Amino acid sequence: MKNLHRFIYLSLVVLAVACRPYEDRITPADPNGTKLDFTVTQTPGHDNEVTLESKTKDVIPFWDYGFGTTKAAKAVVILPFAGDFFIKYAAYATGGPKTDSVKVTVSKNDPNYFASPMWNLLTNGAAGKTWVWAVDVPGGYCFGNGSGGAQKPEWWTVGAAGLKDKGVIDDEMKFDLDRNANFAITHNGVTTKGSFAMDTLNTTIKINSADISWGNMVTYNIIKLNANELTLVQQGSGWRNIWIFKRKGFVF
Structure with missing residues (x-):
């Protein structure tokens, strides 16, 4: 009987310990x-x-x-x-x-990281570069779409009149490399700031927290970029949407 009492007592002790909250034991x-x-x-x-x-x-x-x-x-x-x-x-x-x-x-922007001339062509470094619609581009159409390899609008074509109707003709976009890859678009007097990621190997650009003028919020292919001209496309299968911009102050 004493052994039975001792067994019951020990069992109750073990049970009591096992039922104590985990946090109390750690x-x-x-x-x-x-x-x-x-x-x-x-x-x-x-x-x-x-x-x-x-x-x-x-x-x-x-x-x-x-x-x-x-x-x-x-x-x-x-x-x-x-x-x-x-x-x-x-x-x-x-x-x-x-x-x-x-x-x-x-001390300075990394010359190795920004070795591709595309960075300076797009941004003019930390000083920045402003791009506007190329309304005076030869042919007169700076927005629209066309076949998969089109360099300018072919099917749906939009010029200055269409941009004015849409309310985007006076939009300005600024790219710079001042402490970050910065992007800003000014539309109807309001400036929206964001950033951009450019892949110089695959010649693409993605705008974050904003978008290009009359954009589609996609990763754009860069098909032309020089000191004065910037042409972006949204590439599809057998088609592309096309945006043609120019450096602010440049005249064709």
């Missing part, structure tokens, strides 16, 4: 107890290139360098633009993340 690690140890090092003579190294023990690192993120313990990243930027570091331990940041100064 003492979370204090994230403030994590001592951050990391380095941010710019390459001498090429300060756009930055080496990030996490030396904090027993954590999962996370870096946000403004133009991307990485979870690598050690990584080499590129800050393409001139200016002051904050590189954020977070160390994730058992009790949660602990964060810090480092300010770095980049």
